[in-house]
Amino acid sequence: MGYDIYTAVAIQPEIKMVNERKDIMKNLKRVLELIDCAPQVQPAARETYDGGWAPIKLISLPEFFIQGHEGHWPYKHYIDEVLIEIDGEEMSLLADKAKEHKIYIAGCILERDPDWINDGYFFNTHFVMGPDGNIVHKYRKFTVATHYELAVSPHDVYDKYVSMYGDSLSSFFPVTDTEIGKIGTITCMDGHFPETARALGLQGAEVILHPLLTEPSMTEPYNIWQAMNKMRAWENVAYVIGASWGTITNALRPKNFAPGKSMIVDFNGIVRAYSDSPGEAIISSVINLEELRRRRMDPGRNFPTLLRNDVYRKIYEQDIYPRNQFMDASPETRSARDPRLTIKQFVENGIYKLPEKVPNFLK
Incomplete structure (x- = not known):
């Protein structure tokens, strides 16, 4: 059965930073309660x-929704206290909830993958779980925050x-055709790069x-955040659902480091649901796939069909x-992720002009 019209929900939880593994279950317990009460709000x-x-039919949860994240966490803390597996207990409890309510549940986890962990790599993984409890979609965050994360990008271990x-486009940016439409995922930092959402838009x-x-x-x-989500929706003629943290606790950073602002934007770039304050929240909006599909038949401002790639690809020739990055360098520190080498190349190639006060790394 397909749904041409349904309601999507973004849940905005309060996140406890995981200092000990038991904190994961505390976060998850509350998330499961919020899922149960979604129809009431x-x-x-x-x-x-x-x-x-x-x-x-769709529940979207934030990045790090049961694990939290701190920019100062050492590698060992991730390994000992934070990482979970796709087939672990936490995901099993979410699967039970998906089956109970016959819904899709999406969220992001810091994933320990047995195929990668022995080499020291772990991923920031965005998943979509189907109503049968099985994972139907899995995306590894492509543009990890180099100043902040120790997860690796597929690009960091490309070969x-x-x-x-x-090495197809879908290997890096998958789009999954489901009974509630064609779903694609990007995560946090990815949104600063229009190419990430465009990779999804061009796959429908x-x-x-x-x-x-x-x-x-x-x-x-x-x-x-607001401008970013509106543009990614408008330029790809697609709905965008942005789930955020409500507040954070047990952290060094302020509680309102992520002050709510969860949002659902339609394919015209219009915000259909918005949480304008910090704290726990649940927002929802109708997803009308028939209306979207009819809009895509209109040639006016149909941006994905107007791409002049024969010229645009020159931007990406180099x-x-x-x-x-991490086929040789250790993934256990943030130093190897620094883009200063690229900045230096921009200066040497005359793309960037030096400021009057030259940074030490360019001397």
Whole structure:
């Protein structure tokens, strides 16, 4: 059975930073409770998931939604306390909830993959779980925050990644055709690069899931998060769902480091649901696939069909950020992720002009 109209929900939880592994279950327990109560806080409120003219069929959760994340965590902390596996207990409990309510559940985890962990690599993995509890979609964050994360990008281990999964566009940016539409995922930092969402749009993604950004990008005077999600929706003629943290606890950073701002944007770039304050929240909006598909038949401002790639590809003729960063360098420190080598090349090639006060790494 397909759904041409349904309700999507973004859950905005309060996140406890995982200092000990038991904290993961504390976060998960609350998330499961919030999933249960989602029908009560949608505009067409009801007590259960049963019935409704546009039934809830998709729950989107933020990045790090049960693990949290701190930019100072050492590698050993990830290994000992934070990482989970796709077939582990935590995901099993989410699968039970997906089956109970007959819904799709999406979220991001810091994943220990047995095929990669022996080499020291782990991923920031965005998954979509089907109503049968099985994973139907898995994406590894491509543009990891080099100043912040120790997860690796597929680009950082490019040769091995390609040997295992292939080198097609969908190997890096998958789009999955489901009964609730064609779903694609990007994560946090990915949103700063229009190419990531475009990779999904050119494969027909109808719903793009894009959690999470943090301050100062989410409030005045920046409002980067809001502008970013509206543009990714508008330029790809797709819905964008951005689930965020409500607040964080047990952390060094301020509680409002991610101050809510979860949002659902339609294919015209119009915000259909928005949480304008920090704290726990659940927002929802109707996803009308028939309306979207009819809009895509209109040639006016149909941007994916207007791409002049024969010229645009000249932008990308030269590699910039080097691939295979961690085929030799250790993934256990943040130093190897620094883009200063690329900045230096931009200066040497006359792309960037030096400031009057030259940084030490360019001397």
